[in-house]
Amino acid sequence: MTSTAAAPSGLAGYVDRKRRLWLFSLGVPMLALVGPLLYVLVSPQVIWLWISTIFAYVVIPALDGVLGEDLSNPPEEAVPALEADPYYRYVTYALVPILWISFLVNIIFLGYHDLPWYGTLAVIISTGGSLGFGLNLGHEMGHKKIELERWLAKITLALGFYGHFFVEHNRGHHRDVATPEDPASSRMGESIYRFVFREMPGAFFRAWDLEAQRLERCGKSVWSLENEVLQPALISAVLYGGLIAWLGIEILPVMMLIAFWGAFQLTLANYIEHYGLLRRKEPSGRYERCQPHHSWNSNHLFSNWALFHLQRHSDHHAHPTRRYQSLRDFPDLPRLPSGYFGMYLLTYFPPLWFKVMDKRLLDAVGHDPSRINFLPAKREMLIRRYGLDNGAAPEGAEVAA
Structure with missing residues (x-):
């Protein structure tokens, strides 16, 4: 199925049928504001505070199932003009104030309302979820060469105290991706709950080491203001310190939980x-x-x-500076059975995740163990379970071309 909403882009005769639909990238993160606003303006019902979470985990997977997939690509001759069109950049720019307003409004809402624990939990999850969208925005703009976009990436990442992602992703993850050296690449047999304890600290330490090495080559101190890990961290410190001064120290653990949940959205994607x-x-x-x-x-x-x-991740890693509107699908790629929001639900239940994804992984690599990044502790067990000792598919197995 392909998108039916159309608006001509005027790019070398090419019509980007998804042009206006990218506004959903603004509308979905804005849902984090809807619950608190309905609570204040309509009625103080806790159910309002769960709207964005329900939308993310129920409505979006359902819409993905109903609308299906779009396998179309922009023609290469249209890509230069498509990437030069400022409309697509303006959409990403517009999300920055939306995320900041959403974060501030929700923190202030929590500071001024005495909610039951499940109401506070709802706001923590929805606000952390919006920070996950911020990490995705930082991912998109952090790859670009325009200085404004790079700074907007840092400013957005600072909301969740996760500014080191700017360095770690661009210079660490993209270098080491799909290797045992990468803390942000999950391994066969590794659950999300094991992965998070490797990925989160590993990302920070790799970012710090990479930036320390860069600054040393430049003859500068790691504590220089040119340190691109410290720059967003200072923005975060001022933001969180100001909110603590305003709302009291009791808001700190709530903000820490929100920041963790935002970072966990990135961990889920990785x-x-x-x-x-x-x-x-x-x-x-x-x-x-x-x-x-x-x-x-x-x-x-x-x-x-x-x-x-973001989900056209294959083209992104092969061509990291390519803008979102130009990312392509390719035949014979490893394919997920659902969009990311449906897959997030699957990760929470490791036995179900392994049941669904291990077979897909084996098919994607032609049952060749030399193409699998195993969790070392489970390597031999998985090789025996799936009959991979000689790199051959077990009898009757479906092997991808």
Whole structure:
């Protein structure tokens, strides 16, 4: 199924049929504001505070199922004009104040309202979820060369005290993706609950080390204001310190939970995006160049509209500076059975995740264990379970072309 909403882009005769639909990338994060506003303006019912969470975990997967997938790509001759069109940048710019307003309004709402624990939990989850959209926005703009976009990425990432992602993702994850050296690439047999304890601290330490090395090469102190880990961290410190001064120290644990839940949304995405996929080592000792088949891909319509095409992750890793509106689908890619929001639900139940994804992983790599990034502790068990000792598919197994 392809998108039916159309608006001509006027780019070399190409019509971007998703042009106006990218506004969903603004509308879905705004839902974090809807609950508190309805609570204040309509009636003090806690159910309002769960609206954005219900939409994310129930409505979006349902819409992905109903609307299906879009396998269409923009023609390459239209891409230069498509990427130069400022409309697509303005959409991302508009999300920055939306996220800041949403975060501030929800924190102030919590500071001034005595909610039952399940009401506070609802706001923590919805606000943290909006920070997850902020991390996705920081991901999109952090790859760009325009200085304004790079600073907007840092300002957005600062909301969740996760500014080190700006360094770690661009210079660490993209270098080491789909290898055992990457803390942000999940391994076959690794649950989300095990992965989070490896990915979160690993991301910070790698970012700090990368930035320390860069500054040392430049002859500057790691504590310089040019440190791109410290820059967003200082914005975060001022923001959180100001809110504590206004609302009291009791707001700190709430903000910490919100920041954690926001960071966990990134962890969920990282877990899904490269599960079990492995780049092979060449005779030189270097890993092969990252290709589209080293990432899981999804073309589900609504969740892609809500996430600036993050789910076309295969093309993103192969061509990281390519803007969201230009990302392509390729044939014979590892494919997810649902969009990210449906997959998030699956990760919470590891036995179900392994049941669904391990078979897909084996099919994607042709049952070749040399192309699988195993959790070391489970490697031998998984090889025996799936009959991979000789790199051959077990009898009757379906092998991807």
